[in-house]
Amino acid sequence: MRLTDWQLAFEQHLLTESSVANSGFASTLLGGPTLDVETGLAIYHNAYLARLKEVLLHDFGAIRYWLGDDEFAVLAQAYVRRYPSAHYSLRWLGERFSAFIPEHLVAEQSAPLAELAQLEWAFTLAFDAPGGEPLTFNDMASLAPEAWPGLQVSLAPSVQQLLCHFNSVAIWRACKEDADFPGSQALELAQVCLVWRHQNVCHYRSLDPAEACALAGMVTSGWCFAELCAELAITCAEGAPLQAVTWLKQWVQEGLVERRTP
Template sequence: MASLKQTQELFMAYILSDKSTDNAQDDKCSAFTSLITAKSDEDGQTRLGIYASAYRLRLIETIETDHEMLGIYLGDELFDKMAQEYINAHPSSYRSLRHFCDALPPFLQDDAFFSQYPILSHIAAFERRLLNAFDAEEQSRASFSELEQLAPEHWPESRFRFHSSVQIFKCQSNAVESWQALKNQQTPPQPDYSIACAWLLWRGEERLTEFISLTEYQLVLLEGFLQGQSLAQQCELMLNYFDEEQAPTKVLQAIRAWFEMGIIRAIA
């Protein structure tokens, strides 16, 4: 008699197998049918098939829920192709389905067929960032008045700690514009890979996920603060984009906006 561990392994091997060929299904059934209480082998295969089909349908439903706009962009036929191939390539290894689709962007980027359309992996990556922002831990949010209350001599070495929901998304396409069009039930534009784009994503105080585009200097400034750079260091960095009079003003404007957006949780 098979042990519990062996039985579980046989069962998982079956439901995770590719049922696209009869041989694959027959091989799994022959290794497991004898363990199923049934009137006949055919009845055992039917019972196994129900479990396997239900399991894969749940995984497909997860992909569709997590990547709704990607699914619309692909259409039913290509979405089904993507979902089946992704499940075969990346069987679920988590107790929760929350992270099941984490590998979808690199899968789309590397797959022989889907890699022909780089915007697909970009849309998938953007949707993962949205999920990460929404699911992030709730934390307190600082106000600009806290910075104003600091003694002037402390300003140069001030550093900022950001809310856990803050995400940066970068891509070489109009993936976000396409996502927005689909979200608004509009026809997405043709893929455009001619420009590099950067976006800031976060969850606001109303628990709604928000995002805005970033200019080059805004991206550099935000990444610097996220890496722990001081206010003085960031003002000096902005001299690559502005003159000595404009640089501090631009930095202060950005910081004030971040406080108003609620993405800064503390001043260090």
């Protein structure tokens, strides 16, 4: 048996549901004085699956917090059988987890669970994202007065946006605080939740509708600062410039935005 054929056979053994090895493949190996081939291959098979479950547990601790150990183990095993690890780094193992949940569970349970999984995955993406060049207060202080009206910004690379229809943030926070499960509830109004990394720490917060609209206008529609003020003037009247500056200051302080080249 060539090395590549042997490696493929070993991979197939690890990915099958049964820990019992194919007899043809097992016959190519030699056991030791204290461990026979069948037992050794079963150990490898079970250890591989256990390691993948461990990775998912680390990335989706709030899902385990909700479901409990046994149900999470069933979900994790079904997932790795459906979507085996295809990347050299286990960091990407859970990429399809939120999309898999609706495939595996009934709709009533899967929708809030999938949203919670998306929230947890957002933290993973934010933590590993490039740093970018977020605006600082020094940058803003050095900005010439005539440059303010045309100022445009984009989101820093680590910022992840999630539209929450359920109280996923409250459930995630309860998990992190080791508090009692608050129960899953649909929100009266969907909320935009941001997850991002600033100074090597992940942060999160929900935006009220007005701020969410303003941020979307700046980073998605490409509004300049003057256009932001003009849009706010419709709802804030004379307080529009102050509200625009207040939000911009907060976005800069939190490391959410970087300057966009016109």
